[in-house]
Amino acid sequence: MTTSQDNADQVIVERRGNVQLIRINRPEARNALNGAVIQGIGQGVLEAENDPQLRAIVLIGTGDKAFCAGMDLKEFASGGTGAGLGSSEAGEAYQRLSRGQVSVPVVGAANATAVGGGLELLLSADLIVASSAAKFGFPEVKRGLYAAGGGTDVGTRIPLNIALELLLTGDPITAERAYQVGLVNLIAEPEQVLDAALAVAERIAANGPLGLAASKELARLAVTDHAEARRRQGELQKSVFSSADAKEGAMAFLEKRSPDWQGK
Template identity: 35%
Template sequence: MNYENISIERENGIAVITINRPTKLNALNKATIEELHKAFKSENEDRSIKVIIITGSGDKAFVAGADISEFANFSIKEGGRLAAQGQEMLFDFVQNLETPVIAAVNGFALGGGLELAMSAHFRIASDNAKMGLPEVSLGVIPGYGGTQRLPQLIGKGRAMEMIMTAGMIDAPTALSYGLVNHVVPQAELLDLAKNIATKITKNSSVAIGKAIQSVNAGFEEGVNGYHTEIRAFGECFGTEDFKEGTTAFLEKRKAAFPGK
């Protein structure tokens, strides 16, 4: 599939999706969100892809925000629809993907950009990265899950401060907050992401998908995460990956998971 705003590279079971709008600092417009949805869906359905890395082109920005010109004149109804459709199409979709997603934050991750990074299963950042949710400075609030995911990741108080001040934090602060897992020089960012991804590819993709489902359940209102875990744990026993993993362990060899 040909894309205008993103590119995809695949190697050794790892897909790297790069948002490629450098003149707009990779800002998310409607077309880019639609392309990202299609790309994540396609890579998730490809059995050969075990991990997806999402990053931005250039050395300045992961995603510098949403394309404000697209919604500056929206009505209340249109604004609500924008948030609902965006969350369903991309942000919630990524969070609940069975294939693990790593956000490699290579510069500014602001507004919708930080919300996209937070939708990933975890984040690593370059040492020049800056992150923030500046929406209140425009008279609006984060609408792509930012008010929900940021407190989950860094705590209510810190999230409130970031949202209310509309300020940015640097990469070391993001690391100390637990917003990102690692900070490295920009030249080393993709190598680190691929190194972590390679470790993930050696494990059962079926089990990883069920682990993602179980962890996410603990953050969903009205859902008992423990019950989800118990059900998913039991389901693992009926998979070929479980049979291969336990057999390999008993035979003292490395498992070759079929991903079924």
């Protein structure tokens, strides 16, 4: 395992085999998003996308109080947080993450409660492992606002009536109910959330990276733009099925060994 710490230790990025672990490290601020955190997360995403040996990302917060409290309102009020979403590569990578457009599969590890902007960040992940003690919700309407950072898209992940319950009442739901309605994939005891998320990420990382990227892109497109998904299906089938990795996958199966993926 190798470790690098950036942005004054507010984001810690660790390589765990073929998995990139990105940890928001501001427990005293409930892991709220400031410019440094946004840049740090974005940089961790860029590293994963540019390294063919990194085939999955786990995103987690530090501590047992919050996964992420959303935007740091103090820094936002002073105009500082927006700097993290500037024209830098890391800022653009963070924005792609928030739109579900990062090519590497992302596992969200909800070490604690995620509400508002924190839940919006968590929903940028493809799969979610949640602490049994966590709660999830969009309280914005209680303050005369709405979930403007992507929260209103939650109906693409769960039944519409449940999405509207979250958005219109502003009330949180438990981890158990979040699992029942399909908001999270797996529940773990609080101290086991990271291990459970890494185990899921390792299962993903064992698979072919081209197939993973294509599967993620097409599945997300099928929800939002079915016609575009059909068009991209034709393009990706040609490139993925004719790749060296496709040949390697077949040979590894015949030779009863683990494949050696090259990402090409």
